Amino acid sequence: MRPDTGNELVDAVLFAAHRIRTSTDANLRGRGLSLSSFKLLKALASEDRSMREVSDMLRVSPRTVTDIIDGLASRGLVQRHAHPSDRRVTLLRLTEDGVRQLAEATVDADRARDAAISGLADEEQDTLRSLLDRVAARPARC
Incomplete structure (x- = not known):
């Protein structure tokens, strides 16, 4: 369902972002x-x-990071290890399986991304990116 913020342009941006996120998430699942x-x-x-x-x-x-790491570590994709000079810090590292899984998942994420923008010519994609970058650069609060 399309959001209703009272501004059709903002609604279109939010809806498009939601659709891309949902599609990418489904491919990765x-x-x-x-x-x-x-x-x-x-x-x-x-x-x-x-x-x-x-x-x-x-x-x-x-x-939230801890929860995600716990799930990835239980699957053998990420491991925790001590920082070499600061014992208060735990570092995260991809395992070999994590590297492999990331490479495979990147193909799925790229497929969703490409499908989402496939209706736009390269020039239109450049224009849209430029416009969205300008919107993002503005302060969100007045």
């Missing part, structure tokens, strides 16, 4: 992942990170 767990795996793809770093990157609470 076939691999036992949610969009949130996929984003967490992607955050760990290039380097080990602390729980706080992941929380900040994903803009979710540390408790």
Whole structure:
């Protein structure tokens, strides 16, 4: 159902974002992942990170990160290990299975993304991205 914020443009943006998110999430669920767990795996793809770093990157609470990590760790996709110089910090690392699962899930996420924007020509995609970047750059509060 389309949102009703009182502004048709805002409603269209929210509805489109919801549809893309829902479609991507559905594609990932076939691999036992949610969009949130996929984003967490992607955050760990290039380097080990602390729980706080992941929380900040994903803009979710540390408790939410803990819940996602617990699920991924129980499946052998992520492991926790001690920080080499700060014993208060726990680092997160993708396992070999996690790296493999991320690569496979990326194909599914890319498929959903491509389907969502397939009705737009390259130039239209560039225009839409530019317009949305301008909207995002504005302060949300007056």
